Amino acid sequence: MPAIVVENLVKSYAKGMGGMGGRVTALAGVSLAIEPGETVGIIGPNGAGKTTLLGCLLGFLRPDSGHVSIDGRAVDDLAVRAATGYLPERLVLDRWMTGRAFMEYHHALAKLPTASRRADCMALLERVGLDAEAAGRRVGRYSRGMLQRLALAQALIGSPRFLYLDEPISGVDPAGIVVFRDILTQLSASGATVLINSHQLSEVERVCTRVVFVNKGRIEAMETTRAGAAHARVMPALPAEKLAALAVGAGASFRGWSAPDARFTVPDDAGATRLIAALVNAGVAVIEAMPDEGRLERLFTGTASEAPAAVAALSPSPTPSSGSPASAFMPPAPPVPPVSGGAA
Amino acid sequence: MNPTLIHAFLRQRLTSPMRLGLVFLMTIFPIGGVAIMGTLQVVSGIAGPIAFILAAGAIGQDLSSGTLTLLFVRPVTRLEYVLSRWLAATIGAFGICLGTYLIATLLMIVRGTPPEAAALLQLVLDTATTTAGSSAIMIMLSSLGGGLADVGLWVATMVSVQMLTVLGQFKHWPWLLRACSEVQHVLSPELSFAWMFQHVPPSWFAIAAWLSTVTLALAVANLRMNRRELSYAVD
Numbered sequence: 233m234p235a236i237v238v239e240n241l242v243k244s245y246a247k248g249m250g251g252m253g254g255r256v257t258a259l260a261g262v263s264l265a266i267e268p269g270e271t272v273g274i275i276g277p278n279g280a281g282k283t284t285l286l287g288c289l290l291g292f293l294r295p296d297s298g299h300v301s302i303d304g305r306a307v308d309d310l311a312v313r314a315a316t317g318y319l320p321e322r323l324v325l326d327r328w329m330t331g332r333a334f335m336e337y338h339h340a341l342a343k344l345p346t347a348s349r350r351a352d353c354m355a356l357l358e359r360v361g362l363d364a365e366a367a368g369r370r371v372g373r374y375s376r377g378m379l380q381r382l383a384l385a386q387a388l389i390g391s392p393r394f395l396y397l398d399e400p401i402s403g404v405d406p407a408g409i410v411v412f413r414d415i416l417t418q419l420s421a422s423g424a425t426v427l428i429n430s431h432q433l434s435e436v437e438r439v440c441t442r443v444v445f446v447n448k449g450r451i452e453a454m455e456t457t458r459a460g461a462a463h464a465r466v467m468p469a470l471p472a473e474k475l476a477a478l479a480v481g482a483g484a485s486f487r488g489w490s491a492p493d494a495r496f497t498v499p500d501d502a503g504a505t506r507l508i509a510a511l512v513n514a515g516v517a518v519i520e521a522m523p524d525e526g527r528l529e530r531l532f533t534g535t536a537s538e539a540p541a542a543v544a545a546l547s548p549s550p551t552p553s554s555g556s557p558a559s560a561f562m563p564p565a566p567p568v569p570p571v572s573g574g575a576a
Numbered sequence: 577m578n579p580t581l582i583h584a585f586l587r588q589r590l591t592s593p594m595r596l597g598l599v600f601l602m603t604i605f606p607i608g609g610v611a612i613m614g615t616l617q618v619v620s621g622i623a624g625p626i627a628f629i630l631a632a633g634a635i636g637q638d639l640s641s642g643t644l645t646l647l648f649v650r651p652v653t654r655l656e657y658v659l660s661r662w663l664a665a666t667i668g669a670f671g672i673c674l675g676t677y678l679i680a681t682l683l684m685i686v687r688g689t690p691p692e693a694a695a696l697l698q699l700v701l702d703t704a705t706t707t708a709g710s711s712a713i714m715i716m717l718s719s720l721g722g723g724l725a726d727v728g729l730w731v732a733t734m735v736s737v738q739m740l741t742v743l744g745q746f747k748h749w750p751w752l753l754r755a756c757s758e759v760q761h762v763l764s765p766e767l768s769f770a771w772m773f774q775h776v777p778p779s780w781f782a783i784a785a786w787l788s789t790v791t792l793a794l795a796v797a798n799l800r801m802n803r804r805e806l807s808y809a810v811d
Contacts, residue, residue, distance in 0.1 A: 310651040314650075324643055324646075328592075
């Protein structure tokens with residue numbers, strides 16, 4: 233059973249004073265099913281309806297029509313809420329509390345055991361990189377990055393099974409991003425279902441197993457992403473026909489040659505490994521292999537259909553030439569239709 | 577009721593320099609009056625204003641700051657939130673009043689004119705109902721708008737009532753005077769326990785009126801909160 237089910241969700245807002253300006257549709261029939269343990273990214277332009285979708289999933293907003301269920305229950309079911317964590321985009325935390333008091337306040341609101349409160353909160357603060365000094369400081373004196381870390385720690389209270397992250401790495405330094413990735417990896421391994429609303433497309437592509445592209449209140453595309461593709465650069469280059477034959481033999485497909493790079497489509501990470509092995513066994517020195525970065529950017533800018541789903545590059549020279557396209561192995565990413573209705 | 581919410585609200589209110597300053601001003605002059613005049617009568621009117629100071633913005637400030645989204649992700653119902661805010665404001669105001677009465681009583685003892693136990697007990701009972709009633713009204717008004725809109729609503733209604741009272745007196749319209757009087761009672765719900773000490777039957781109408789006002793105010797606040805959507809997308 234999917235962890236989160238959204239069926240034909242419609243939500244509109246009144247426009248102007250007292251709704252005199254009519255209504256503007258934020259969600260126009262969104263349907264979506266998210267399996268337990270999935271990490272799903274929601275991307276789309278400003279005003280696309282991403283935050284409204286998140287608001288409906290969290291029970292903050294009442295849809296005009298449609299249905300949302302979490303673990304088979306209503307979104308405002310207290311059992312669902314007890315298993316939910318949320319990192320808001322706008323970090324309006326209780327500024328008068330210290331970081332530790334803020335954590336303990338939310339730990340108590342989550343109705344978690346008092347006996348382990350202090351230890352749980354300090355462990356979470358440490359996990360996001362906030363030390364004892366920061367924990368004792370008032371939230372009002374936190375920097376933007378510290379607030380983001382504190383909000384993430386707060387979202388992790390009670391080891392939530394459903395985690396909603398709205399722009400989770402906005403304002404976070406590189407070290408914080410590494411911490412964030414580690415936490416997401418651990419959450420994913422623990423079976424938590426994670427939804428990430430973000431404009432950081434490269435990060436979404438890196439951490440999510442699936443990406444939902446929302447535009448004008450509709451889901452326009454869903455893409456599965458891969459995890460841990462290899463980067464390859466090889467020499468000497470072989471003829472295109474030979475590369476195509478090697479690819480077919482390894483269960484991949486040759487997408488084209490653009491010196492010094494060649495692009496392939498592979499089914500998954502194991503397929504990438506098979507292809508690299510096939511290339512090496514054929515006497516091709518694999519210098520480098522990497523994912524097809526920027527696929528989400530193309531999706532975002534509306535050129536996804538023109539882009540290959542996956543690429544790999546072969547270079548006749550070990551020295552990469554500047555301005556060459558990224559060389560990569562990527563699993564195929566055919567658009568996945570939404571559960572029912574609503575998708576363009 | 578949620579002890580965590582009550583505790584956090586009291587801590588926030590009682591560490592706010594602005595509110596503490598207002599509470600100080602509201603209590604220091606009556607205490608001075610007791611020291612001079614030697615009667616508890618001087619401090620008997622502080623309960624309503626102190627409840628007003630503590631409860632102002634109880635919900636509205638959470639609404640406008642955006643902290644409610646994090647709160648309602650937790651397993652906390654909106655009714656629990658409303659009732660906890662009301663109870664916290666009532667407990668806070670009642671506690672401050674009790675402290676003030678204690679100081680006033682000590683001053684009177686020092687002056688050699690200790691208050692009668694019955695008068696003190698009636699003052700405490702009256703204070704309990706006044707703080708609970710005024711807090712309920714402020715919680716209701718606070719649920720209607722963000723920030724300190726409740727203060728504006730309360731003041732605007734009181735000013736309007738005063739103007740209409742003057743109009744009623746000028747035009748000799750008893751119905752208008754009665755209506756204004758009722759509105760004032762609703763905005764400042766009080767219940768006197770004088771009957772208990774004067775050995776007269778209680779006014780069941782007054783008790784029912786106070787109870788219905790408090791219940792209605794909290795019901796309106798809860799209804800408003802249940803209907804309210806929480807997102808900066810709908811601001």
